[in-house]
Amino acid sequence: MGNVKPRRKRTVSPVVRALARCAAGALFLLNPNLDVVDLVPDALGYLLIVSGLKMLEPVSPSIEEARNRFSMLLRISVIRIVSLPVRMSVGYNEKTFILIFTLAFAVLETMYLLPAFHYLYDGTSYLALRHGQSAAKTKAPRIISGVFAVGRAVLNVLPELKYLPSQQYYSEFEGPVVAYERIKLAQLSHMLLLVNLVFTVLLSTVWVIRFRLYLRRLRKDPVFDRSLAAELAEQPRDMGLELLGKMKPAFTLISLAMFAGLDFYADGFNLVPDFLPALLLLAAAFYLYRANECKRSLPTVASIYAVLTAALGIYNYIFASKHYALATLNRPDALRMQFVHTVLASVCSLVFAVLMFMFCMTLVGVTNRHAGLFAEPEFRTTNLKTQRQRLRVRNLIWTCFALTILAEAMQVVYGALVIKHAILWIPAAAITVALGALTASTLGNLYYQIELRHGKVL
Incomplete structure (x- = not known):
């Protein structure tokens, strides 16, 4: 992995790339939440939007403010994913907590999403007026974006209203008891879920179409593209800073993927499916590939692993919903289904082991090329210490x-x-959490070594 041949770069405008990433990120915000589980994580969408806005923020303070808001939304989404086992374990005994958690995250996300849209459209409208021709006439979809931000929060909370205490009755032995009787809202649980699915998909689809059409009109204006790209090209470039900007999201995604590998089964359902860390590792692989730090085989294997984990997630849903209860009774057919589930999980684990070996080889290559070892004479005396630190990072990677x-x-x-x-x-949880902590510490150390090599920290 140390001899990665440089690839021929496509001549794509940075403006087009930035807006395309924002448009792609919007697609991940389309899906609804089902029983507090985000099927396609919003974090991936926010990550793409942040990546796109970061390319444009040097020429617009409003874009920088929007990027800060979307970065906070990214953190909130990650916290929501990581805290899922805790929320489910607490909510297993007291269902009202599920409603409280869902409402809290919905309010928090809306508080950041509304100003994020405001600053985003302010920044793009300003750039369109300053640099564009036909783009200057494009109207930002502010109203539908505001409706989308508030509507998705309300719709995500709607199915959890079934956990409201429905009736208080008096028991001769227990006294006044608050019970979750299937009356009122509880009787309408399926209807609430259906309303959430239908209206979330409709509202999100309308917003995604309007948002992507707005960005597409900006990208299709050649005057806007050339003028803004020229201004971005005039900005002072720091190659070391650019390298750090490419490494940081990759390292963050890998660390999150290690924490997200925590399995948690409830009635046969894996509440933290392996598809989630697979998507995070796939995104990290593409970041490293675009930074020319790995071969194409890494994102290829990561894509295969993502497909396998998606198939495993579908099979787990079928097994848990139809055969898990029978498997607890040792029914032969259900036990065979469980065996197939175990075999498929083992295959995914083998591919995961190969993928992680490739990631480790890539990170060792990054360490060899970019960590420590100053070439300047004034730093010659510190090279021995830096060499030991670099070897320590390599040992930690393995x-x-x-x-x-x-x-x-x-x-x-x-x-x-x-x-x-x-x-x-x-x-299993203890080892996985230890792995996540060690990975985050190791990659943080590697990031610091890259900073040292490029003179960012002295």
Whole structure:
């Protein structure tokens, strides 16, 4: 991996790339939430939008403000994903907490999403008036964006209203008791879910079409493209800073993927499906590939792993909804379905091990090329210390790989024996959390070494 041949770069305008990333990120905000689970994580959409806005923020303070808001939304979305097992375990005994958590995240996201849209449209409208021709006549979809921001929050909370205490009755033995009787809103749980699905998809589709059409009109204006690209080209460039900008999201995604590898089964359903870390690793692979730090085989294997985990997630849903209860009764047909589930999970784990080996080789190559080892004479005396630190980072990378294999093996054992030995979740979770912490620490150290190499931290 140390001899990565430079690829011929496509002559695509940075303006087109930035707006295209924002348009692609909007697609990830289309899906509704089902039982507090975000099927296609909003974090991926916010990550793409932040990446696109970061390319334009040097020429517009409003774009910078929008990027800050979307960055905060990215953090909130990640916290919502990571806290899912905790929310489900707490909500298992007291369903009202699910409603409280959902409402809290909905209000918090709306508080940041509304100003994010405001600053985004202010910035793009200003740039269109300053640089554009036909783009200057394009009207930003402010109203539909505001309706979308508020509407998706309301619709996401709507299905959880079934957990409101419905009736208070008096028991001769227990006294006044608040019970979740299937009356009123609880009786309409399926209708609430259907309303959430239909109207969220309709509202999101209308917003995505308007938003992407707005960005498309900006991209199709050649005067706007050339003029803004010329201004961006005149901005002072720092190659070291650009490298750090490419490495940081990749390192962040890899660290989050290690934490997101935590499996948590409830009635046979894996509440944190492997498809989530697969998407994070796929995005990290593309970041490294675009930075010319890896070969094409890395995003290819990451794509294969994402497809396999998607298939595993679908099979897990079928098995848990139709065969898990029978498997607890040792029915032969259900046990065969569970065996197939275990085999498919094992195949995904093997591909995951190969993928992580390739990631480790890539990170070792990044360490060799960019970490430490100052060439300037005044830093010659510190090179021995820097060399030791670089070797320490390499050793930590391979330690992470060994811990990854152990954690994945433990997750497979937990998934295979979850019916009779659910207590295995504790050691599996402990190893996975330790892996995430070690990965974050190692990549943070590597990022610091890259900063040292390029003179950002002295």
